[in-house]
Amino acid sequence: MNSPTVELKLPILPNMELVATQTADIIAKHMHLSEDQSGEITMALIETCINAFEHSKAGNNIFIHFIIEESSLVIKVIDQGIGFDKSKVAIPKIENKIGKDERKRGWGLQLIQALMDSVEFESTDSGTTVTMTKNK
């Protein structure tokens, strides 16, 4: 049998990422994940969504799939934008930012990877899919 899946199509509008986090919250409760796990999912989801909103240059919508598996929650955040090469993204360090000219931003990917149990990026010039997993 297929795993139960919640799918969300979100228009690119301010703070729409909160629709995704509220959805994740209820799914996390349903799966009896802890408050901490739920918070980590929230934060990772916010970051993937705002990346898709801000950087992908996708025209209209992004797509989020929540796949409820026996022992994990798998979340896919999909945009149909320009894609990017993750290996070219610098790893941020606060020491290089405070008191330096470096742009203060650039934390999203770092956070996503720190907060989830596994994260995969598939990106081409027709879009990006971020697949992140939180184990029970």
Add this chain to the structure above:
Amino acid sequence: MNSPTVELKLPILPNMELVATQTADIIAKHMHLSEDQSGEITMALIETCINAFEHSKAGNNIFIHFIIEESSLVIKVIDQGIGFDKSKVAIPKIENKIGKDERKRGWGLQLIQALMDSVEFESTDSGTTVTMTKNK
């Protein structure tokens, strides 16, 4: 231009209607609807979702579209179930239920119609679409 639309595909699992209501809540805030309007949408959405979950006999999922229009929020709740003939559904009255043998349930459609500005039912033997509108 097309109106921004949030689409949700929900598996038939306990309390999944709360994913829909949380989504509606954030959209309602985005549209600057009042707390009262937001509560009315929540309740109407719960009832349409549990009907689709419980009565449609659809196998897997239901679909919800939130269409953000200039002066209204249009919500479609779609199932691919057995359908029903709304004209054959009796209008519930509490007088006929309390102290009588009549089944206590049967309030959903009544509530949906009382709480939303307009409601349309399209139903065939391959499914039901309820379209409900809340004006700003």
Add this chain to the structure above:
Amino acid sequence: MSDFKTKVTAVNEIVIIETEGYLNNEGGQMVYDICIDKMASGSRKFLLNLSGTKVVNSIGVSIIIEVIEKLQEVEGKLGYYNMAPIVEKTFHIMGLSKYSSLYKTEELALLEF
């Protein structure tokens, strides 16, 4: 996921059931079971403090109708207070306000009960 909870206390002969969470099928059934149990040991007056219940469904409220019916059989009564606006509106649409009492606050409820 629904996390419906109740806390039962008593003031004079009035049983007060404080609810928290989504009053759905299960939530309604929990309230029903408490009332039936307390009625068996003689209680007749019940108040629901609904401040923690921001959302209900019609299945849950239908079970409250069953409570009202059971209470009618023994000349008991049911009231509610601290209702969220949409919960109050739902109770009105369904007509529960004809067979049970809605109060703004606990004070007002206890005064009339």
Add this chain to the structure above:
Amino acid sequence: MSDFKTKVTAVNEIVIIETEGYLNNEGGQMVYDICIDKMASGSRKFLLNLSGTKVVNSIGVSIIIEVIEKLQEVEGKLGYYNMAPIVEKTFHIMGLSKYSSLYKTEELALLEF
């Protein structure tokens, strides 16, 4: 939709900014503007009471990094208390804890500040 709000008070020479809501781009900017404004009139010590902020994004927190930087230039300092666990974890991952202080409670914050 974000409904970010702030309330600014002062204890001794410490400016306390109580936040409510999603600390995103706009939220971060609101905090930044308050700090810059108060620094212009001489304040050097700032505490954020984050009890009302259950969720942040990295854009908002990056603006807090800018506040830290501005405060370093004038030998001021920044602290936080009443953080939700995920907010605290985010500040740690981003390394803000190296340049500003996290406290459990207002009491502890005021004691050390």
